[in-house]
Amino acid sequence: MSASLLAVQGLDVDLGTAPKTRVLHDVSLTIRPGEVVGLVGESGSGKTTLARSVLRAVDAAAGSIHIDGRDVTTLRGRALREWRRAGSVQYVFQDPLRSLDPGVRVADSVAEGLRIARIPRAEQERRVNAALAEVGLEHDLAERLPSRLSGGQRQRAAIARALVMHPRLLVLDEPVSALDAASRDRVIRSLIVLREARQTDLGMLVISHDIGSLAALSDRLVVLYRGRVVEDGPTRRVVAAPQHPYTRLLIASVPVIGIEGPDREKRAALRAAIVT
Amino acid sequence: MRLLPDNVRDGVPTEAPPQTPGIPARVPEGTPLHTPGLSAQAPSFDETPLLAPPLLAVEGLRISAADGTELVHGIDVAVRRGDSLGIVGESGSGKTLLCRAVLGILPAGIHVTGGRILIEGRDMTAATEPEWRAVRGHRVAAVFQDPASYLNPALRVGKQLEEVLRRTAGVHRRDTRGQAHDLLTQLGLRDVDRVLRQRVGELSGGMLQRVLIAMALATDPDVLIADEATTALDVTVQAEILDLLRDLRTQRRLALVLVSHDLAVVSAVCDRVQVFRDGRVIEGGATARVLRAPGHPYTRQLLSAHAEYGLERYLGSIL
Numbered sequence: 289m290s291a292s293l294l295a296v297q298g299l300d301v302d303l304g305t306a307p308k309t310r311v312l313h314d315v316s317l318t319i320r321p322g323e324v325v326g327l328v329g330e331s332g333s334g335k336t337t338l339a340r341s342v343l344r345a346v347d348a349a350a351g352s353i354h355i356d357g358r359d360v361t362t363l364r365g366r367a368l369r370e371w372r373r374a375g376s377v378q379y380v381f382q383d384p385l386r387s388l389d390p391g392v393r394v395a396d397s398v399a400e401g402l403r404i405a406r407i408p409r410a411e412q413e414r415r416v417n418a419a420l421a422e423v424g425l426e427h428d429l430a431e432r433l434p435s436r437l438s439g440g441q442r443q444r445a446a447i448a449r450a451l452v453m454h455p456r457l458l459v460l461d462e463p464v465s466a467l468d469a470a471s472r473d474r475v476i477r478s479l480i481v482l483r484e485a486r487q488t489d490l491g492m493l494v495i496s497h498d499i500g501s502l503a504a505l506s507d508r509l510v511v512l513y514r515g516r517v518v519e520d521g522p523t524r525r526v527v528a529a530p531q532h533p534y535t536r537l538l539i540a541s542v543p544v545i546g547i548e549g550p551d552r553e554k555r556a557a558l559r560a561a562i563v564t
Numbered sequence: 565m566r567l568l569p570d571n572v573r574d575g576v577p578t579e580a581p582p583q584t585p586g587i588p589a590r591v592p593e594g595t596p597l598h599t600p601g602l603s604a605q606a607p608s609f610d611e612t613p614l615l616a617p618p619l620l621a622v623e624g625l626r627i628s629a630a631d632g633t634e635l636v637h638g639i640d641v642a643v644r645r646g647d648s649l650g651i652v653g654e655s656g657s658g659k660t661l662l663c664r665a666v667l668g669i670l671p672a673g674i675h676v677t678g679g680r681i682l683i684e685g686r687d688m689t690a691a692t693e694p695e696w697r698a699v700r701g702h703r704v705a706a707v708f709q710d711p712a713s714y715l716n717p718a719l720r721v722g723k724q725l726e727e728v729l730r731r732t733a734g735v736h737r738r739d740t741r742g743q744a745h746d747l748l749t750q751l752g753l754r755d756v757d758r759v760l761r762q763r764v765g766e767l768s769g770g771m772l773q774r775v776l777i778a779m780a781l782a783t784d785p786d787v788l789i790a791d792e793a794t795t796a797l798d799v800t801v802q803a804e805i806l807d808l809l810r811d812l813r814t815q816r817r818l819a820l821v822l823v824s825h826d827l828a829v830v831s832a833v834c835d836r837v838q839v840f841r842d843g844r845v846i847e848g849g850a851t852a853r854v855l856r857a858p859g860h861p862y863t864r865q866l867l868s869a870h871a872e873y874g875l876e877r878y879l880g881s882i883l
């Protein structure tokens with residue numbers, strides 16, 4: 289297990305109070321350094337809850353979450369604050385405007401975490417420039433306000449903002465779901481470039497309801513259905529030869545250019561197979 | 565009931581298109597391709613003048629903002645009974661402005677500044693609101709991306725559907741409940757009685773979109789426009805709504821106009837495709853032809869993006 293960057297084992301998570309609802313059931317998942325894992329599931333499947341668990345934004349009812357060999361589910365109080373401040377796990381929202389201040393230049397938003405950590409100014413500038421280069425965002429764009437960037441450029445700025453903290457793990461929650469096709473492809477390409485450049489250290493957990501947007505980027509796909517992992521395997525295998533009925537239904541439901549989709553009877557049969 | 569959300573165009577600048585080399589090698593001509601557009605009976609783009617007059621046609625349509633900026637630069641669209649036309653484009657391509665223009669609901673300050681809108685041969689270009697009211701929902705109906713925003717969250721869904729049947733379709737009050745039930749049953753909903761008693765917050769996105777489709781069909785329109793109607797849905801639910809739209813087209817002999825940013829979605833349903841970009845139709849024709857022999861670099865780019873980033877990457881050759 290020590291080779292894993294992220295190792296989630298037997299994770300149960302409950303949300304709500306009296307009555308609690310179990311949202312994640314016995315979830316296990318690993319990410320090795322340099323690996324990109326796509327987490328796919330429909331709305332309500334628990335994928336964002338899993339991401340929030342990894343960030344310690346929600347507590348586990350059972351199970352463990354090891355990051356670089358350390359169980360973060362047991363961190364409390366000061367130890368938890370220090371772990372958070374170190375920033376080894378960084379979160380990228382679907383809407384980049386949640387992390388970019390509309391009133392300041394993009395470069396200043398990218399540098400914010402470094403300023404809070406009182407990193408010297410020259411070092412801040414160096415790390416901001418390096419992160420902007422990693423996501424392929426020209427420096428003159430970073431001099432603008434977020435409103436002067438396209439959706440895709442904003443999302444790449446939000447990724448740069450996460451990268452300046454030198455994280456071990458990036459958690460990207462629906463990073464391209466709100467973008468136009470051209471912007472989406474550009475962001476995916478930037479993430480692929482990042483994956484190739486950081487094969488030895490950085491891991492990524494990319495969450496999406498859209499399996500198509502994960503296909504090119506992910507080394508592995510993990511399929512979440514009603515709070516349970518129903519499939520986990522190399523992307524090509526999961527897409528071309530899905531095993532679980534839900535994964536098969538998911539793949540069968542995606543319109544694919546040039547290939548007639550499975551008919552509705554086949555999909556109905558798969559749906560029935562999930563329930564039983 | 566709110567008719568439309570306010571955000572027609574989000575105004576966000578579009579990124580420069582990525583420079584993509586040519587699309588991957590294609591299979592030789594004549595290889596069977598399983599798309600609906602292959603059907604020999606399907607009216608091709610080029611044959612249209614020979615056929616019956618269109619239910620809906622726009623000719624050289626131009627749309628401009630209040631400051632004179634032209635947003636749509638002369639587009640031609642025609643659909644006939646039983647047609648299925650897919651319109652593909654990004655936000656800002658003019659596809660949603662087209663939809664709103666043919667429903668007579670362009671946002672304040674945005675006007676038709678050239679060309680004609682013909683609905684069943686009648687020129688609606690300069691129609692007044694009362695004239696539009698006789699057409700909108702009757703001859704041409706539409707469903708959009710976010711069904712919840714068109715329903716009142718405080719009222720039962722059934723009451724709202726009955727209201728549409730009574731006011732728009734002129735159904736007698738004593739018959740509305742039965743007709744609401746029949747409509748939802750025809751749309752493949754199970755447990756219809758329960759759905760009719762529920763409110764917006766208690767229904768899934770797919771259920772709400774079925775209710776909106778039922779409202780759109782209440783007046784038995786000739787043309788149904790679905791503008792990004794499945795975009796916000798889970799993909800398994802999207803597949804069911806696309807099945808439903810296919811069925812409606814054949815059962816009711818509707819002309820279906822399916823608008824989406826996703827070329828794969830429209831090509832799965834529609835015989836013909838038009839590709840919109842920056843307020844122009846840059847390519848149009850039978851779906852099979854557009855996919856197999858795209859004439860415009862932008863269409864080739866859409867196809868190569870699927871080949872490179874989509875499931876197509878793992879599921880065998882893309883055309």
